[in-house]
Amino acid sequence: xxxxxxxxxxxxxxxxxxxxxxxxxxxxxxxxxxxxxxxxxxxxxxxxxxxxxxxxxxxxxxxxxxxxxxxxxxxxxxxxxxxxxxxxxxxxxxxxxxxxxxxxxxxxxxxxxxxxxxxxxxxxxxxxxxxxxxxxxxxxxxxxxxxxxxxxxxxxxxxxxxxxxxxxxxxxxxxxxxxxxxxxxxxxxxxxxxxxxxxxxxxxxxxxxxxxxxxxxxxxxxxxxxxxxxxxxxxxxxxxxxxxxxxxxxxxxxxxxxxxxxxxxxxxxxxxxxxxxxxxxxxxxxxxxxxxxxxxx
Amino acid sequence: xxxxxxxxxxxxxxxxxxxxxxxxxxxxxxxxxxxxxxxxxxxxxxxxxxxxxxxxxxxxxxxxxxxxxxxxxxxxxxxxxxxxxxxxxxxxxxxxxxxxxxxxxxxxxxxxxxxxxxxxxxxxxxxxxxxxxxxxxxxxxxxxxxxxxxxxxxxxxxxxxxxxxxxxxxxxxxxxxxxxxxxxxxxxxxxxxxxxxxxxxxxxxxxxxxxxxxxxxxxxxxxxxxxxxxxxxxxxxxxxxxxxxxxxxxxxxxxxxxxxxxxxxxxxxxxxxxxxxxxxxxxxxxxxxxxxxxxxx
Numbered sequence: 001x002x003x004x005x006x007x008x009x010x011x012x013x014x015x016x017x018x019x020x021x022x023x024x025x026x027x028x029x030x031x032x033x034x035x036x037x038x039x040x041x042x043x044x045x046x047x048x049x050x051x052x053x054x055x056x057x058x059x060x061x062x063x064x065x066x067x068x069x070x071x072x073x074x075x076x077x078x079x080x081x082x083x084x085x086x087x088x089x090x091x092x093x094x095x096x097x098x099x100x101x102x103x104x105x106x107x108x109x110x111x112x113x114x115x116x117x118x119x120x121x122x123x124x125x126x127x128x129x130x131x132x133x134x135x136x137x138x139x140x141x142x143x144x145x146x147x148x149x150x151x152x153x154x155x156x157x158x159x160x161x162x163x164x165x166x167x168x169x170x171x172x173x174x175x176x177x178x179x180x181x182x183x184x185x186x187x188x189x190x191x192x193x194x195x196x197x198x199x200x201x202x203x204x205x206x207x208x209x210x211x212x213x214x215x216x217x218x219x220x221x222x223x224x225x226x227x228x229x230x231x232x233x234x235x236x237x238x239x240x241x242x243x244x245x246x247x248x249x250x251x252x253x254x255x256x257x258x259x260x261x262x263x264x265x266x267x268x269x270x271x272x273x274x275x276x277x278x279x280x281x282x283x284x285x286x287x288x289x290x291x292x293x294x295x296x297x
Numbered sequence: 298x299x300x301x302x303x304x305x306x307x308x309x310x311x312x313x314x315x316x317x318x319x320x321x322x323x324x325x326x327x328x329x330x331x332x333x334x335x336x337x338x339x340x341x342x343x344x345x346x347x348x349x350x351x352x353x354x355x356x357x358x359x360x361x362x363x364x365x366x367x368x369x370x371x372x373x374x375x376x377x378x379x380x381x382x383x384x385x386x387x388x389x390x391x392x393x394x395x396x397x398x399x400x401x402x403x404x405x406x407x408x409x410x411x412x413x414x415x416x417x418x419x420x421x422x423x424x425x426x427x428x429x430x431x432x433x434x435x436x437x438x439x440x441x442x443x444x445x446x447x448x449x450x451x452x453x454x455x456x457x458x459x460x461x462x463x464x465x466x467x468x469x470x471x472x473x474x475x476x477x478x479x480x481x482x483x484x485x486x487x488x489x490x491x492x493x494x495x496x497x498x499x500x501x502x503x504x505x506x507x508x509x510x511x512x513x514x515x516x517x518x519x520x521x522x523x524x525x526x527x528x529x530x531x532x533x534x535x536x537x538x539x540x541x542x543x544x545x546x547x548x549x550x551x552x553x554x555x556x557x558x559x560x561x562x563x564x565x566x567x568x569x570x571x572x573x574x575x576x577x578x579x580x581x582x583x584x585x586x587x588x589x590x591x592x593x594x
Binding site: 144149150177178179181182183205206207208209211212214215216235238240241242246249252253256257285286287289290291293294295296 | 441446447474475476478479480502503504505506508509511512513532535537538539543546549550553554582583584586587588590591592593
């Protein structure tokens with residue numbers, strides 16, 4: 001089967017939604033440890049206002065502490081051009097921009113319309129390319145919206161087509177609230193993949209469907225999977241629930257299904273164990289607790 | 298898509314592997330609540346030695362407390378003919394018998410060879426039919442063995458063919474230690490289904506693959522899925538890990554994929570909430586914490 005690029009968003013989407021505030025040096029260490037385990041893409045920082053999102057404060061310090069001698073691409077999330085101005089002054093070589101497919105979510109989360117989201121995505125992609133950076137655009141609430149309910153897949157695919165036409169290097173379809181099921185993943189990936197741009201999925205495991213949907217996405221041709229080490233990152237819309245799917249859990253499945261990723265599962269499990277110690281609690285991920293299998297593989 | 302019979306094994310496989318010992322009346326109440334939520338099959342008791350498995354003590358009391366006026370079939374697990382002697386003296390109308398596909402596991406777990414397991418299965422099935430009972434045979438370690446590692450799927454399918462020839466009403470392929478992945482589920486179900494007997498899977502979520510493998514099994518034609526309410530039941534081979542997949546988590550996926558089950562998901566979530574209160578702790582299941590979706594479906 002085709003290789004899959006696993007992007008660990010733990011240092012960003014994970015830690016951003018945890019109560020703990022880890023200093024930039026520790027977040028950089030997490031990203032560095034992930035790279036050392038063979039994770040080829042790490043979303044290491046978010047260029048947002050430090051006073052609004054203290055968990056992400058000091059993005060520049062995180063970027064400055066990342067290693068240069070690695071195969072791994074470190075990326076930063078931006079929500080607007082101001083964020084991109086900050087990212088381009090760092091060593092990061094890839095920008096992630098995200099907007100939602102549903103109007104209410106985009107208004108509440110970003111204070112703009114979906115149309116404005118598409119337009120900003122196009123500007124960020126253009127500027128990234130001028131700077132010889134890669135640009136990934138994530139379409140949020142692609143599997144469902146906490147305010148509007150079902151989201152029309154036709155609308156998601158129309159947005160994906162425009163993002164592709166605007167030159168994004170990659171489109172990631174995000175299940176922001178963890179409601180998606182395999183048939184949705186398959187239909188969205190199959191629809192988006194026709195635009196000639198690599199397609200990925202970013203799945204939350206809030207309702208335990210993320211691994212099944214990720215596998216359906218890979219079978220449909222997705223070549224990028226987002227995960228969050230240890231499964232860190234809760235769900236703001238369901239406070240008792242888990243959020244991001246654990247990277248090492250995805251990796252166990254990919255390894256057993258012979259999908260190449262370049263990642264050393266045993267090393268990744270050690271990173272999850274380290275992070276559990278840093279955070280001082282058991283993480284939602286399952287494989288780091290159960291161990292890989294077979295033992296002598 | 299074809300309807301799926303969901304069998305909740307929480308009162309048996311779930312509670313058997315929890316540290317708590319619930320009295321027979323509470324286990325019967327759990328089974329009764331599951332039936333009231335529309336679960337059509339409940340493994341309510343295990344006819345084993347009370348001194349060896351105190352969690353399952355008083356199987357006759359559990360059976361005597363179950364309601365008669367329900368569409369639900371209540372089943373009991375037996376490991377030998379002595380167990381069946383006890384079951385046939387109760388009101389239970391279905392027997393579950395289990396043996397492992399791997400020699401070492403069967404020796405350590407049941408003290409017999411796999412051949413003896415097949416032979417006992419045949420005798421239990423024959424006696425059940427003489428009593429006008431249904432008989433399900435579960436083949437354990439079908440996806441992997443904690444002692445032997447990989448298990449040859451050809452061997453599993455050979456055993457399934459013999460069980461089918463011996464007249465079992467249903468064959469369930471069990472991932473006893475939670476190592477399976479979707480391609481295994483698909484291959485085993487496709488292979489077993491040719492014998493003209495309904496095929497099911499019993500999956501543990503120890504490595505987070507149970508929902509993905511369950512969905513692959515259903516796509517391959519499986520018509521029975523075992524689950525354990527709230528995801529109760531740990532994994533004796535990985536003490537820090539989770540065990541059975543949560544019934545309500547499977548059900549969320551089936552409902553979203555339009556697979557008929559007869560179960561009311563909202564009512565099932567209430568049962569999981571009740572059980573969490575009885576056990577006094579958060580259960581591993583995810584959907585009971587996050588809630589179903591969309592809210593007004």
